[in-house]
Amino acid sequence: MRTMAWPMEPDEIMGALRAIQFKHFKWDIFHRGDTSILPEALVLTGEEHELLVDVAEGVWGALREVEEVVRGDESLLDAVAVPEPLRAAATNQCEKSPRVTRCDFHLTEDDRWVISEFNDDVPSGFAECTGLAExxxxxxxxxxxxxxxxxxxxxxxxxxxxxxxxxxxxxxxxHSEDLQHVALVKEWLEEAGHTTELGSPANLRVDDGEAFVFDTPVDAIFRYYPGEWIGDLPNVDDWIAASQFLPIMNPVSALASQSKRFYACWNEHDIALSESARSLFDEYLPASVYLSTLDAEEVLANPKRWVLKGAFGRMGKTVRIGPLMPKEKWKKAVKEAFDAPHIVVAQKRFDTAPLWTSRGLGYATIGVYLVDGRFAGYFSRIDKGPLIDYDSWHVPTLVEIS
Amino acid sequence: MSQRWLKFLEKFGSGVKSPDPPIDDATLLGTGPEIDPKMYEHYEVLFHLYGPLTGSPWVPYQCPTIFASIDKLNITPDTVELSPGYHEEHPPQAWQWLSPDTMVIVDLPDGAAIEVGVTLMKKGAQFVSTFDHWPFSSTVRTATPVIKTQNHIDTMRTLAPEVHALRQNLTPDVAPIWLCDSRRLGDDMPDPTPGTFDNRYYIDDSILPGVNTLQKGGIRRIVHLNEQLKDDPLPDLVPFIIEANKAGIAIEKVAIKDKNTWVQPQPMTEMPFKTRLPIRGFRRTDMGGFGKMVPVPSEGSYGSGGGGG
Structure with missing residues (x-):
């Protein structure tokens, strides 16, 4: 993998960003006064591309083995922190639910590809993926x-x-940044001949076995609302009822595998895995463990060894990487984690290899989209530090064509 | 249809034909005396006119949401009757205080912010629009949106020729005016119900510059303009105002109902009470939108994050 600056003049770059802004629903081309898209590209060789696609599809399939077990067992849903009101919905959901997910890869300093997580619940970045390409x-x-x-x-x-x-x-x-995301997919579906209706989660209603958004009957839902908040909605019963017969992209069970604790559960609960699943997990997923199996003092004393993650943090919001934090903040993070161990997981830390960019050294994550388990595109980000979060730049991913 | 309008449509009308570099007024609208009024209905023209001048440091803060809705929902901006009070009977010396070192936050309901903004623009200023909401649109049913949109769009369309003319004499370093809808949090409206389209929003730090950026842009004073002098800024603006004040930027108030302040803004002697940072204080309500303060965990705890991943 290498980086390359867009071989374009500044005015051309701004022209490209403006085109994406209005025509591809990427309204936030600026963020905190800077462009949110870095005019830089991550370039993969053909072999790297094929490897990432194979691994992402393989691991995704293997994770479904685990998800099937977890969603059939309420105690496991509890263990991975799926909110109580949604567990029945995850267990008894419509079997035809379509899935879109994003698998985030990192290239480590020792030249290995590692998957930090899958975004199974509400993956973002569609406009950057499709708009930049077009x-x-x-x-x-x-x-x-x-x-x-x-x-x-x-x-x-x-x-x-x-x-x-x-x-x-x-x-x-x-959130207009959430709106721009659903508005893009809505436009795709409308152009493909579908009827669509846009609403808040509270606008979903189930009546006599039929689902409605406002008063419009719907055959399926595209959900861009974090699953863990559905349980707090006034119409949670409608969501639970709808999930039993209505295809939802993504289904409620995606919440189980969205949980960072999911990645510890097969070892913590001795869930039987196929040989291929075990092999893929061992090779590409950093080991994750529940805090109940760790000693707080050991974690506190070894900030380089562990990353602490909230079960449902998004955009890096609840990720605590020891070496990136002052000692006092790490101490506070460890205390808070061990005060609420049931909603936190510890993941073995890895060192991401830095890349040279037009803004200096950067750290990249390569997001691989999968739709129903098959490769569908890239959404990658670069940050000045190893933590990828809300402030990271978006960058297109290009592949060498032989 | 005029030749200029035809050329304009050819350039901007549909799809991405030729992404253009940042455009100035002359490139966008031409320099001749006759301008087809239909040009002022185009979303990109309105986005341009109600945004900062090319080369201004405030360009990144212009919010495109409402302008994108004009395009994507095929909304036709119309002319609307303006409120005479904002355009007539100004006291002598009104708005003379406006200078390039001043950022003005005009926080008024519906199209009033735009009307007052244009009044200020006559003294030399440029806009940053913050209308971050989406109209309700459905081919099969109607619903009541919490925040009305059409009046903003129509007011912008109505005043577009005047704004266009005023911009001819401006330079990118003139005072920036943040145009805000004071109803954005929906506080003075009934709670949304399941048949309501909830399009409330708050102004976050992607639309507001940090202190360093303000100072680098030459800002030494922030004037908050709302309806009444006794009203505090809305909670989403409070952390921004407090932070600027701490950095030594003067904070002053103007009330549209107190004409004395049009002449002489009042210092904001007491900072408004900061309840929580907006990003933490405003969580999604049970309607899926924002606008209601709810208890949230502290920043360092393992509470819910926001949006997609």
Whole structure:
């Protein structure tokens, strides 16, 4: 993997960003006064691309083995911190639910690919994935000779939802960054001939075995609302009822595998795994353990060894990486974690290899989209530090074409 | 249809044909005396006119949401009757205090912020629009949106020729005016019900510059303009105001109902009470939107994060 700056003039770069902003629903091309998209690309060799696709698809399939076990056992759903009101919904959900997920890879200092996590519940970044590819390849493909974008996220999602003529789109309405995400997919579906309806989670209603967003009957839901908050909704009963018969992208059971504690559960609960699943997990997933098996003093004394993660933190919000924190803050983080061990997990830390970018040294994560378990595109980010969070830059991922 | 409008449509009308670099007013709208009024209905023209000037340090803070809705929902901006009070009977010396070292936050309901903003613009200022909400649109049913949108759009359309003319004489270093809808949190409206389209929002730090950026942009004073002098800034602005004040930036108030303050802004002698940082204090309500303060865990605890992953 290497980086390359976009071979474009500043005005051309801004023109590309403006095109993405309005035509591809990437309204937040600026963030805290800087561009949110770095005019830089991560470039994978063809072999690296094939490896990442194979591994992402393989691990995703193996994780479904675990998910099947977990969602059939209320005590396991409890162990991975799925909120109580949603456990029955995860167990008895509609079997036809389509899935979109993003698998985040990191290249380590010792040249290994490691998956920090899967974003199974509400993965973001669709506009960056599809918009950057379309704008750069339509207008500047000659600047990127021998390179191309891989995957067709739009086609994969529309195919996955093709059987459902009326689709409801649910998002947290207070966030325009969430709105831009669902508005993009909504437009894809409308252009594919579907009827759509946009609403908040409270606008879902089940009546006599039929689901509605407002008063519009829907055959499926595209959900961009964190699953762990559904239990707090006034209409949680409608959500539970809907999940039993309504295809939801993503289904409530995705909450189990969204939990960071999920990655510890097969070892903690001796869940039987196939040989191939065990092999993939051992090779590509850093070991995760419940805090109940660790000593707080040992964790406190070894900040380089562990990363503490909240079960449902997103965008790096509840990730605590010892070496990146002052001693006092690490001490506080360890105390808070051990005060609430049932909603935290400890993951073995790994060192991400730094890359050289136009903004200096950076650390990358390569997000691989999977729709129903099959590769559909990339969404990658770079940050000045090893923690990828809300402030990280988005970068396109290009693949060398032989 | 005029040739200029045809050329404009060719350039901006549909799809991405040729991504353009940042555009100035002359490139966008031409320099001749006759401008087809339909140009002022185009979302990209309105986004441009109600945003900072090209080269301004405030360009990254312009919020595109409402402008994108004009395009994506095929909304036709219309002209609307303006409120005469904002345009007439100004006391002598009103708004003379406006200078390039001043950031103004105009926080008024619906289109009033735009109308007052244009009044200020006559003294030399540029806009940063913060209307971060989406209209309700459905082909099959109607619903009541909490925050109305059409009045903002129509007011912008109505005043667009005037704004266009005023911008001709401005430079990118003139005072920035943040245009805000004081109803964004929905506080003075009934709680949304399941048949309501909840499009409340808050102004977050992607729309507000940090102290360093303010100082680098030459800002030495922030004037908060709302309806009444006794009203504090809304809670989403409070941390920003307190932080700026701590950094030595003067904070002053103007009330649209107190014309004396139009002439002489009042110092904000007491900082508003900061309850919580907005990012933590405003969680999704049980309606899926924002606007209600609820207890949340401390920053360092393992509470819920926000949005997608």
């Amino acid at each position: 704008v750069l390849m339509t207008h500047w493909s000659n600047r990127f000779p021998g390179l191309g974008f891989k995957g067709d996220l739009r086609g994969a999602i529309t195919d996955s939802l093709a059987d459902y003529s009326s689709v409801g789109f649910i998002h947290a309405t207070g």
